[in-house]
Amino acid sequence: MPGSAPRTGLLCTTAGRCPPCSRCALPPPAFAGATETWLRCRLLARQHAQVTWTAPEVTRTEPPSVADERSALQAWLDYHRATLRWKCAGLTGDQLVLRPAEPSTLSLLGLIRHMTEVERGWFRRRFGGQTELPPVYYSDEQPDGDFDLTDPARAEADFAAFTAECAAADEAARGHSLDETFGTREPLDLRWIYLHMIEEYARHNGHADLLRERIDGVTGD
Numbered sequence: 001m002p003g004s005a006p007r008t009g010l011l012c013t014t015a016g017r018c019p020p021c022s023r024c025a026l027p028p029p030a031f032a033g034a035t036e037t038w039l040r041c042r043l044l045a046r047q048h049a050q051v052t053w054t055a056p057e058v059t060r061t062e063p064p065s066v067a068d069e070r071s072a073l074q075a076w077l078d079y080h081r082a083t084l085r086w087k088c089a090g091l092t093g094d095q096l097v098l099r100p101a102e103p104s105t106l107s108l109l110g111l112i113r114h115m116t117e118v119e120r121g122w123f124r125r126r127f128g129g130q131t132e133l134p135p136v137y138y139s140d141e142q143p144d145g146d147f148d149l150t151d152p153a154r155a156e157a158d159f160a161a162f163t164a165e166c167a168a169a170d171e172a173a174r175g176h177s178l179d180e181t182f183g184t185r186e187p188l189d190l191r192w193i194y195l196h197m198i199e200e201y202a203r204h205n206g207h208a209d210l211l212r213e214r215i216d217g218v219t220g221d
Contacts, residue, residue, distance in 0.1 A: 052092060053155060054091060055085070055088040055091050056089065058082050058086040058089050060079060060082040061078065062079070063075035063076045063079050073178075073195070077197055077198055080198060080205060081115075083208075084115060084208055085112075085162075087205065087209065088108050088208075091215065092152070095108075096109035096152065096155050097110075097150040097152050098215055101214060107147070107211065108208060108211050108212065109152075110146060110147035111211075112158055113136070113150065113161075113162075114204070115200070115201065115204065116162045116165045117135060119162075120133060120165050120168070121135075122169075122196070122197065123169035123170075123173055124172045126183070126193075127172060127182050129182070136165070173193075
């Protein structure tokens with residue numbers, strides 16, 4: 001587990017009851033019949049270390065100081081997308097699902113999942129007219145499933161879904177004018193979506209700042 005320390009002393013006092021995440025660095029126990037158990041625990045520990053996923057490191061690209069409108073909007077959206085992933089970098093699934101600001105149910109993985117839904121909802125389902133696309137995480141029975149149904153074992157898959165949805169959102173907008181409208185009751189243009197998405201990310205990245213600091217003390221812009 002994060003922060004666990006190697007055991008000390010002459011003997012492994014757990015006698016084979018070490019959890020798979022054990023980082024025991026001791027030689028085999030000196031009591032009869034224990035060597036095989038010790039080796040099995042060590043193998044499990046190595047296997048566990050190999051499959052423990054952590055959110056990848058992120059390199060952010062600063063938006064340009066001078067740019068045309070479309071390039072500026074895309075650059076700021078990409079920057080905020082990267083910032084959310086950057087706030088998660090280095091954390092395990094177990095850490096990403098923590099809700100350290102009770103009574104709020106917000107978690108970093110929940111924010112990743114929520115923004116996956118928001119990207120799909122605005123760019124593909126509403127602007128792109130792909131109304132047949134289902135929600136990714138929520139349902140009528142679980143309207144807050146993006147936040148409430150987080151699972152540390154699915155963190156890697158959720159990050160992959162977020163990355164894929166951002167790429168699909170960009171594809172849905174590619175080649176369309178910012179002035180192009182959609183909707184019938186209250187028409188909106190593509191420019192409005194970009195501005196709304198930047199606002200949405202900025203708000204949730206502020207939440208991510210606080211969540212990350214509460215989890216492990218890490219701060220930063």
